Amino acid sequence: MTSVVAIGLLLLISLVIGIYGVRAARSASDFLVASRRVSPNWNALAIAGEYLSAASVLGLAGLLLKNGLGTIWYAVGFTAGYVAVVALVAGPMRRSGAYTVPDFAEYRLGAPRLRKLCGCVVLVIMLLYLVPQFKGAGVVLSLVSGTPYWVGVVLAGLVVSGSIAAGGMRSATYVQAFHYVVKLLFIAVPAVYLIAHAGADTRAEVLHPEWGTHFPDTIPVEFAVDTRFTLDEPVTVTDTSGEEVVLGEGSHTVSEGTEYVFPEGAQVPRPEGLPELGGERWSAPLLSQGGYPLFETWSTLLAITFGCMGLPHVIMRFHTSPTARVARRVAVGVIALLGLFYLFPTVYGLLGRVLTPELVLLQGTDTVAVVLPDHTVSGSLGTFLTALVAAGAFGAFLSTSSGLLLALAGGLSHDLFRSSVPRLRLGVAVGACVAVLLALPAQMTDINVLVVWAFTVAASTFCPLLVLGIWWRRLTLPGAATGLIVGAVTATGAVGWSVLLPTPGGWFDVLLAQPAAWTIPLAFATMIAVSRLASPPEWAEHAVLRLHAP
Amino acid sequence: MSPRREKLTSPQTRVALARGNRPAQHLLPIPEPVDAEAARRLFRAQRRRAVRTIVLLSVVLFGVSGAFAAFPQISEVRVAQVPLSWLLLTAGLYPPLFGLALWHMRSAERVEERAERDRGTGVGVAGPDRGEGP
Numbered sequence: 001m002t003s004v005v006a007i008g009l010l011l012l013i014s015l016v017i018g019i020y021g022v023r024a025a026r027s028a029s030d031f032l033v034a035s036r037r038v039s040p041n042w043n044a045l046a047i048a049g050e051y052l053s054a055a056s057v058l059g060l061a062g063l064l065l066k067n068g069l070g071t072i073w074y075a076v077g078f079t080a081g082y083v084a085v086v087a088l089v090a091g092p093m094r095r096s097g098a099y100t101v102p103d104f105a106e107y108r109l110g111a112p113r114l115r116k117l118c119g120c121v122v123l124v125i126m127l128l129y130l131v132p133q134f135k136g137a138g139v140v141l142s143l144v145s146g147t148p149y150w151v152g153v154v155l156a157g158l159v160v161s162g163s164i165a166a167g168g169m170r171s172a173t174y175v176q177a178f179h180y181v182v183k184l185l186f187i188a189v190p191a192v193y194l195i196a197h198a199g200a201d202t203r204a205e206v207l208h209p210e211w212g213t214h215f216p217d218t219i220p221v222e223f224a225v226d227t228r229f230t231l232d233e234p235v236t237v238t239d240t241s242g243e244e245v246v247l248g249e250g251s252h253t254v255s256e257g258t259e260y261v262f263p264e265g266a267q268v269p270r271p272e273g274l275p276e277l278g279g280e281r282w283s284a285p286l287l288s289q290g291g292y293p294l295f296e297t298w299s300t301l302l303a304i305t306f307g308c309m310g311l312p313h314v315i316m317r318f319h320t321s322p323t324a325r326v327a328r329r330v331a332v333g334v335i336a337l338l339g340l341f342y343l344f345p346t347v348y349g350l351l352g353r354v355l356t357p358e359l360v361l362l363q364g365t366d367t368v369a370v371v372l373p374d375h376t377v378s379g380s381l382g383t384f385l386t387a388l389v390a391a392g393a394f395g396a397f398l399s400t401s402s403g404l405l406l407a408l409a410g411g412l413s414h415d416l417f418r419s420s421v422p423r424l425r426l427g428v429a430v431g432a433c434v435a436v437l438l439a440l441p442a443q444m445t446d447i448n449v450l451v452v453w454a455f456t457v458a459a460s461t462f463c464p465l466l467v468l469g470i471w472w473r474r475l476t477l478p479g480a481a482t483g484l485i486v487g488a489v490t491a492t493g494a495v496g497w498s499v500l501l502p503t504p505g506g507w508f509d510v511l512l513a514q515p516a517a518w519t520i521p522l523a524f525a526t527m528i529a530v531s532r533l534a535s536p537p538e539w540a541e542h543a544v545l546r547l548h549a550p
Numbered sequence: 551m552s553p554r555r556e557k558l559t560s561p562q563t564r565v566a567l568a569r570g571n572r573p574a575q576h577l578l579p580i581p582e583p584v585d586a587e588a589a590r591r592l593f594r595a596q597r598r599r600a601v602r603t604i605v606l607l608s609v610v611l612f613g614v615s616g617a618f619a620a621f622p623q624i625s626e627v628r629v630a631q632v633p634l635s636w637l638l639l640t641a642g643l644y645p646p647l648f649g650l651a652l653w654h655m656r657s658a659e660r661v662e663e664r665a666e667r668d669r670g671t672g673v674g675v676a677g678p679d680r681g682e683g684p
């Protein structure tokens with residue numbers, strides 16, 4: 001209940017800031033010039049606020065608990081992405097006068113039809129990014145209010161569309177900046193408290209995964225789906241009728257709905273396909289799901305680092321800086337803010353292995369950050385800390401999904417179906433509906449898997465378009481179009497295959513699940529090769545040079 | 551009384567909307583650089599810096615992860631009980647990333663300032679990249 005109140009308060013304050021901001025900016029010139037009056041610091045806070053999504057607040061800790069320490073590479077990649085932004089796109093994008101990638105394509109290559117193609121890619125990326133946000137919100141809402149998951153998702157859809165309609169996002173800069181502060185404090189304060197509260201024994205256990213992972217208490221586990229797991233030593237559990245069942249060493253299959261009470265100190269069973277909690281694979285500092293750690297880590301890093309610059313809602317924010325130089329400075333500030341934030345999700349994942357290992361069996365690791373405080377700190381303080389984290393997670397959902405929905409709706413109304421503002425509202429509603437519908441079956445899919453999918457598509461499409469468009473004057477329209485299609489089809493298809501369809505196994509699996517290492521070079525190569533077949537128009541060089549003129 | 555609401559779009563979108571479905575004839579006008587050669591030099595200087603930063607970024611990211619793969623012993627070294635690899639991964643990489651971005655920003659700004667100065671004084675023939683560079 002406290003959490004519901006905290007989330008309600010957060011919503012209310014966001015709306016108040018939004019409405020106050022709207023009062024401050026009345027006319028068109030107010031709105032346009034506002035960006036010039038907003039200091040770079042506020043702007044950096046706002047960008048970080050929009051960028052830190054449910055993937056960062058909930059997903060990182062969850063995936064760390066489930067798959068191991070290598071997960072932190074995601075956070076490093078999310079931050080490194082802004083280094084690439086500073087070096088390659090921030091300044092030139094601002095000088096192009098383009099607000100979106102389709103705008104930029106129009107500026108650089110001068111073709112309306114490319115606009116539609118870009119619009120389609122925006123749609124794919126935004127939906128892939130939105131679905132996990134709704135999943136995160138649904139999980140948090142259903143956790144704190146006790147309603148089923150689908151109610152949480154639908155509620156999240158209503159809340160975000162409602163707050164956009166009510167103008168809650170209109171003074172986006174201040175609302176998003178507020179949300180950054182909320183996220184940082186509401187994740188950092190409970191994290192620091194939990195570390196202090198955990199005690200020396202727990203802290204030592206956290207730092208020594210090789211001691212094994214045991215249930216810290218007598219823990220009832222209700223299996224939500226059919227689960228196969230293995231045990232290295234026999235465990236005596238109690239079933240719902242109170243009878244003792246001995247689970248021997250080896251593998252077991254339990255059917256959906258089974259409930260076992262595991263005794264304190266028992267070894268935590270290892271669900272099929274996951275690394276042993278605290279085992280060698282878990283504690284290695286590399287990503288390894290398919291058995292090729294270095295390749296998987298590098299491919300994921302490529303996807304995230306180069307995907308960041310291709311994310312439509314990231315690109316959109318550069319026009320809020322008055323000059324290219326300020327845009328670059330703002331992006332540097334964002335790196336500092338992200339680095340600061342990413343120190344904390346790790347705490348939840350690491351403590352979660354020792355204090356709430358049963359989440360791995362429940363397939364609910366994405367909830368670890370919200371569950372942990374209530375689980376480990378007794379009484380009203382625990383409830384309060386959980387409320388903080390829940391509100392922080394909801395803030396992450398709210399700011400990111402508003403930005404995403406607006407970018408999606410903008411793409412729908414401007415680039416795909418050229419029309420006016422009422423359609424923009426319709427676009428928001430349609431986008432929210434589709435995202436909610438897609439999020440409903442995604443309850444068991446990890447937030448970060450979907451988010452990295454979005455990054456992979458962005459890295460294989462808009463990244464080459466922007467990088468070559470800004471730094472290579474010979475890029476031509478056919479080259480850009482072919483590269484975009486090749487990148488979009490391969491990146492979307494490969495991950496889609498690995499998530500939705502059966503895969504043959506071995507190397508092939510890894511190449512499908514982490515395709516960035518081949519889709520990004522392929523997209524670049526296609527753009528360059530096809531562009532070389534024709535010569536660029538004579539104004540192309542001026543279009544490029546102007547992007548770099550101070 | 552609030553003033554009438556106006557719809558705001560980017561300059562490019564305005565051009566596209568005004569054009570309707572007719573093919574592109576006039577983009578947002580691209581003014582010719584006054585001194586094309588100076589602009590080209592500036593572009594090349596910036597591109598060198600961008601390449602340098604991306605190479606260094608790759609060294610940080612792929613170098614550290616590569617080192618983890620090549621020397622698994624890194625995890626056995628502990629600093630105040632915490633494995634060294636954990637420290638590096640969870641906190642140690644952010645300062646270098648920030649430093650790299652800051653360095654790039656300064657260096658790109660210096661190039662721009664010099665280009666502006668040269669344009670102002672009408673020099674610029676000597677090239678924007680004197681004395682500096684990778």
